[in-house]
Amino acid sequence: MPTTKSDLIDDISERLRLPKGKAELIVNCIFDEMTRALQQDERIEIRGFGSFEVRSYKAYEGRNPRTGETVKVDPKKLPFFKVGKELRERINGEGDGGEGARPNSAKQARSQEPRADWHTGRGERADERDDEPDLGEPARGSSSHHGGFTPA
Amino acid sequence: MAKMTKADIIEAVYEKVGGFSKKEAADIVETVFDTIKQTLENGEKIKISGFGNFVVREKKARIGRNPQTGEEITISARRVLTFKPSQVLKNALNGGEPVN
Numbered sequence: 001m002p003t004t005k006s007d008l009i010d011d012i013s014e015r016l017r018l019p020k021g022k023a024e025l026i027v028n029c030i031f032d033e034m035t036r037a038l039q040q041d042e043r044i045e046i047r048g049f050g051s052f053e054v055r056s057y058k059a060y061e062g063r064n065p066r067t068g069e070t071v072k073v074d075p076k077k078l079p080f081f082k083v084g085k086e087l088r089e090r091i092n093g094e095g096d097g098g099e100g101a102r103p104n105s106a107k108q109a110r111s112q113e114p115r116a117d118w119h120t121g122r123g124e125r126a127d128e129r130d131d132e133p134d135l136g137e138p139a140r141g142s143s144s145h146h147g148g149f150t151p152a
Numbered sequence: 153m154a155k156m157t158k159a160d161i162i163e164a165v166y167e168k169v170g171g172f173s174k175k176e177a178a179d180i181v182e183t184v185f186d187t188i189k190q191t192l193e194n195g196e197k198i199k200i201s202g203f204g205n206f207v208v209r210e211k212k213a214r215i216g217r218n219p220q221t222g223e224e225i226t227i228s229a230r231r232v233l234t235f236k237p238s239q240v241l242k243n244a245l246n247g248g249e250p251v252n
Contacts, residue, residue: 004199046157049189090192
C-alpha cells in the first residue's frame, strides 16, 4: 500500500498500466490543482473522500508554552480537511464489510478491483497485489510495464 | 465562493496532462482517490510531499455527554482521519508563490 507520494505514483502506474512519468504528472496535477483552489480560497469537495476548506485567523498574542514569552502571531490561513462519509465508514470497517472490523484489525484483506486494465480490455492481474511483501521498495522496473497509453 | 469538485480535477487532468479521453481522465482520477482511500482504510498514513499528511488515528472509547440533555453516553472506540498540511501548502495559502 502506498504511503508516500512516490509510492502512490508507483501504484497508480501499475494499476493503470501507465508509464511512471505519466502517473507522476497525473498525481502532481491533482494536488497542484487542489493547492491552487485553496490558494484562491475555494472549497474542495471530493465525494467519497472528503472536503477541504481554508479558515482565516486574525492576528493574536500567543505565548511560547516553553518559555512563557509573549509572541505576536500574524494573521494566517490554514487548510482544514473533513473526512467524507464513505471514507469515514471504510476506515471504521463499516459499510460494505459489515460491522466485523474493529479498529486495530488493521490489515483486512479486501477484494481489489481489477481495474488495471480498463483501457486495454484485458484483465489478468487482479490478485498480484494483496500479498506483496512489505519490503519497502520492491525494485520495479520503471519502464518495463506499460502497455497502453502513449500520449497522442 | 467557488467550489472545486472532482469534475474540476478531472478536467484539469484532461487538459493539463493530456493524452487520454475525458472518460479515461475520470477513471484515472477515480483510481488515484481510490488508492488513497484503500491505504487509509488499512490504517496506514499517506504522505503527500508539498501538500500534507493524512493520518488515521485510533481513538479510545470515552464518556461523552449529550449537550442538550446532559445525558452521559459512551462514545465507542473509533478511528479518525486527520490531515496535517505541509509547510509548503501553508506557505502557499499565506502569500507564497502561486502554484501553476
